[in-house]
Amino acid sequence: MNKETTQYTKQLVDTIVEGMQEVKAHNIVCVDLRDIPNSVTDFFVICHGESNTQVDSIAKSVEKQTSQQLNEKPFHKEGSDNSLWILLDYVNVMVHVFYKDTRDHYDIEGLWADAKLINIED
Numbered sequence: 001m002n003k004e005t006t007q008y009t010k011q012l013v014d015t016i017v018e019g020m021q022e023v024k025a026h027n028i029v030c031v032d033l034r035d036i037p038n039s040v041t042d043f044f045v046i047c048h049g050e051s052n053t054q055v056d057s058i059a060k061s062v063e064k065q066t067s068q069q070l071n072e073k074p075f076h077k078e079g080s081d082n083s084l085w086i087l088l089d090y091v092n093v094m095v096h097v098f099y100k101d102t103r104d105h106y107d108i109e110g111l112w113a114d115a116k117l118i119n120i121e122d
Helices: 003-022 052-070 100-106
Strands: 026-032 043-049 076-078 085-089 093-099 116-119
Touching: 003 026, 003 043, 003 052, 003 093, 043 052, 043 100, 052 085, 052 093, 085 100, 093 100
Parallel strands: 043 093
Antiparallel strands: 026 043, 026 116, 076 085, 085 093
């Protein structure tokens, strides 16, 4: 990955985190997958909400921030029907917004234990 792409990806991650913080997302974690062979993306940004309404609001806030600041839209989006796990795919960065119990069940951070985890303060 060239320097320009790395800088843009970092800016995208920061903007996503801002969108999450805007609506009080809980336990925001960035999973750096760049050193993991054959990983599907460079970063996961994971958080959770305490209700389906908050999960939906977090995802919408991320989309709004990335659209306004970077003119960026997700390549793919799924999960907004029930708001238990919303995935926003920005190609180099995948956003996982969970309902708390769903996050605990799937334990994405545990599945990628080899990756570098960066905890963001609430």
